[in-house]
C-alpha cells in the first residue's frame with residue numbers, strides 16, 4: 001500500500017513539475033505553440049487545480065448518466081477500442097459505456113455495435129442547404145464515429161473532432177458533457193477551463209517527443225530508421241515532391257508538418273495548399289464498416305442540387321459544400337503515438353495498422369498506384385517508430 005501511494009505521489013509530482021514551470025514562463029519562449037495551447041495552460045495554476053481538474057475529467061458525472069471523460073478516453077490510449085469494450089462488458093454489463101449513444105438503438109438497448117466497432121451515435125445538425133432525400137423534414141442526421149484519442153490532440157491540435165466542428169476545448173468539453181453524459185446540471189465555466197487545462201498535462205502526450213513540442217516548442221523530426229524495412233518505410237513520409245514511382249513523399253502529402261497531420265503543397269490532386277487539414281482517403285466511400293447510408297441533397301450556391309450517398313459525409317455537413325476538402329473529408333489525424341490509438345479512421349473501420357494499409361492500397365490503386373505487400377509492411381515498420 002505504502003509503495004503504491006508513494007509511487008502515486010511521485011507520479012503526481014512528475015506530472016506537475018513541468019506544468020508549474022511552464023506556467024511561469026513568458027509566452028514568447030513558446031512561440032511555436034498555438035494560442036489554443038497557451039489558453040489551455042492559463043487556467044492551470046497549481047496542485048489544487050490539478051487535482052480538481054483530474055477529478056473533473058475522470059470522476060465528475062455532473063449529475064448525468066454516470067459517464068465521465070474517462071469512460072471513452074482511457075489513460076493508456078486516449079480512446080476506447082472494441083477489445084476494451086469487450087473486457088469491460090465481461091466485468092460489468094452496466095458499464096456506462098453501453099448507455100445512450102454507446103448502445104445499438106441510442107436509447108440504451110443492444111451492445112453489438114460497441115463490442116464489434118466501439119463507435120458512438122453522433123447527431124450532427126444539417127446545414128440550411130442540406131436535406132435528406134427520404135426524410136426532407138429532418139434537421140439532423142445520426143452518424144457512427146469512433147472516439148479520437150486524447151493523446152497529443154487536445155494540446156497540440158487546434159482543429160477538434162473528426163469534422164472540425166468544435167472551436168476550442170472549452171466548447172468541446174461542454175458539448176461532450178451534454179451529448180454523452182445526458183446531464184441536467186450546467187457545468188461551470190471554471191470546470192470547463194480545468195478540463196481543458198487537464199488535457200495539457202504530461203500524461204496526455206504519447207511520448208517525450210510530443211511533450212517537448214507542446215511545452216518547449218521543440219518541433220518533432222521524423223524518427224531515425226535503423227532496419228532495412230524502416231529505411232524503406234521512411235521515404236513515404238518525406239516532405240518532398242512526388243517524382244518517379246510516386247512513393248517518396250506519398251504519405252507526406254497529408255501527413256506532413258510537425259504533427260504529421262497537415263497537407264503539403266506537393267499533392268497530385270486539385271488544390272493542395274500547405275497546412276490543409278481535411279481530406280478524404282475513401283473511408284466513407286467504401287464503407288467497409290457497413291454503416292447505414294443516407295442520400296444527402298445539397299443545394300449549391302447557383303441553385304442547382306447535388307445528391308450524395310454516404311454513411312458520413314464528414315466535413316461537408318459543417319461547410320454545406322461538396323467540394324474536394326469537404327465531401328467525405330475528415331480531419332487528418334496525427335501519426336505520433338499511432339501504435340497506441342487503434343482502431344483507426346473516423347468510423348473505426350480499420351482495427352489494425354495492417355487494415356489501414358489495405359485501405360490505402362485500395363485508395364491509391366484507384367489512382368493507378370500500387371502499394372505492394374512489402375511497401376505496406378515497410379510503412380508499418382516506420383510508423384512504429386512514431387511514438
Ligand code: HEC
Nearest residue numbers: 067068069072120122146147148153160161162173176180
Ligand atoms: C460516450 C463517449 C465519450 C465521452 C463520455 C466523451 N467523449 Fe470525447 N469524443 C467522443 C467521440 C465519439 C468523439 C468524436 C466525435 C466526432 O468527431 O463527431 C470525441 C471527441 C473528443 C475530442 C476531440 C479529439 C480530436 O481529435 O479532435 C476531445 C478533445 C474530447 N473528445 C474530449 C472529451 C472530454 C474532455 C470529455 C469529458 C468532458 C469527453 N471527451 C467525453 C466520445 C466521448
Ligand code: HEC
Nearest residue numbers: 251253254279281283330331332333344345346356360379
Ligand atoms: C489525401 C490525404 C492523405 C494521404 C495521401 C494519406 N493520408 Fe493517412 N489519413 C488521412 C485522413 C483524412 C485520415 C482520416 C480518414 C478518416 O477518418 O476517414 C487518415 C488516417 C490515417 C491513419 C489512421 C490514424 C488514426 O488515428 O485513425 C493512418 C495510420 C494513416 N492515415 C497513415 C497514412 C499512410 C501510411 C499514408 C501513405 C500510404 C497516408 N496515411 C496517406 C489523409 C491522408
